[in-house]
Amino acid sequence: xxxxxxxxxxxxxxxxxxxxxxxxxxxxxxxxxxxxxxxxxxxxxxxxxxxxxxxxxxxxxxxxxxxxxxxxxxxxxxxxxxxxxxxxxxxxxxxxxxxxxxxxxxxxxxxxxxxxxxxxxxxxxxxxxxxxxxxxxxxxxxxxxxxxxxxxxxxxxxxxxxxxxxxxxxxxxxxxxxxxxxxxxxxxxxxxxxxxxxxxxxxxxxxxxxxxxxxxxxxxxxxxxxxxxxxxxxxxxxxxxxxxxxxxxxxxxxxxxxxxxxxxxxxxxxxxxxxxxxxxxxxxxxxxxxxxxxxxxxxxxxxxxxxxxxxxxxxxxxxxxxxxx
Numbered sequence: 001x002x003x004x005x006x007x008x009x010x011x012x013x014x015x016x017x018x019x020x021x022x023x024x025x026x027x028x029x030x031x032x033x034x035x036x037x038x039x040x041x042x043x044x045x046x047x048x049x050x051x052x053x054x055x056x057x058x059x060x061x062x063x064x065x066x067x068x069x070x071x072x073x074x075x076x077x078x079x080x081x082x083x084x085x086x087x088x089x090x091x092x093x094x095x096x097x098x099x100x101x102x103x104x105x106x107x108x109x110x111x112x113x114x115x116x117x118x119x120x121x122x123x124x125x126x127x128x129x130x131x132x133x134x135x136x137x138x139x140x141x142x143x144x145x146x147x148x149x150x151x152x153x154x155x156x157x158x159x160x161x162x163x164x165x166x167x168x169x170x171x172x173x174x175x176x177x178x179x180x181x182x183x184x185x186x187x188x189x190x191x192x193x194x195x196x197x198x199x200x201x202x203x204x205x206x207x208x209x210x211x212x213x214x215x216x217x218x219x220x221x222x223x224x225x226x227x228x229x230x231x232x233x234x235x236x237x238x239x240x241x242x243x244x245x246x247x248x249x250x251x252x253x254x255x256x257x258x259x260x261x262x263x264x265x266x267x268x269x270x271x272x273x274x275x276x277x278x279x280x281x282x283x284x285x286x287x288x289x290x291x292x293x294x295x296x297x298x299x300x301x302x303x304x305x306x307x308x309x310x311x312x313x314x315x316x317x318x319x320x321x322x323x324x325x
Contacts, residue, residue: 049077058111058182076226093124095246108169116228134158137168159283183208190220243311251304261290
């Protein structure tokens with residue numbers, strides 16, 4: 001019995017040594033350039049992204065039969081497919097923010113596809129552009145004021161997702177009425193209605209896909225379409241995740257305030273939260289106080305107790321992200 005045990009023990013040791021040596025051979029760096037190149041060619045592969053047969057934006061068909069349009073969208077599909085960290089963050093953030101943006105679009109009769117415009121604009125973050133445009137919808141000061149967003153040293157409603165989405169809807173509806181299509185309305189959002197009008201008059205064309213515009217605006221629509229395609233069919237483009245990997249929408253209580261707040265930290269503590277969480281849920285509060293001399297009503301969000309930020313089940317995921325069976 002002892003001899004049998006010893007044999008088994010020796011067999012296990014020898015097997016471990018053989019497996020270890022094999023792993024060393026497999027994962028070790030080849031000694032010669034020729035061996036290295038051979039292994040690289042055998043083990044490393046990059047594939048083109050297949051172009052879907054049909055694509056659309058806001059119910060308007062994308063003319064993929066035009067090689068220039070097809071290649072422009074192909075570029076954005078490649079970039080957003082292979083910039084994996086960024087696109088995975090888009091998927092995670094979309095789970096939190098699309099349920100906020102979608103109802104605003106629906107209420108204003110703006111196509112649901114415009115939520116992908118928000119992703120293209122800011123990556124669903126409160127970004128600041130080199131030109132000073134701010135928030136999810138990237139409003140400049142002049143445009144924000146035109147559409148009724150409040151801006152001063154204490155309040156900047158460009159950072160209020162719901163209010164800035166309302167303002168963006170007003171802009172897009174006006175542009176749709178002016179230019180006739182949602183695709184041109186999206187282009188106007190990027191380059192301005194005045195600039196787009198000049199190009200339409202100059203080129204004697206009123207179809208977005210027939211216009212020669214700046215590279216930024218040409219890429220802008222293609223980027224929105226590519227983001228829509230990938231976020232609608234993530235598994236097709238190699239993105240796999242559990243529902244618990246996504247960021248859950250904030251759960252909060254809303255307090256209506258029509259008086260001054262002299263100290264935001266004290267206000268937060270009184271509401272059983274802290275300064276950091278108060279500012280995280282209300283980034284439009286830009287200072288440590290809210291003088292509110294006009295007695296305006298503000299809706300301030302306070303994080304609900306026990307919120308974890310994790311998606312609990314597939315039923316709470318946005319309908320643009322494929323649910324796992």
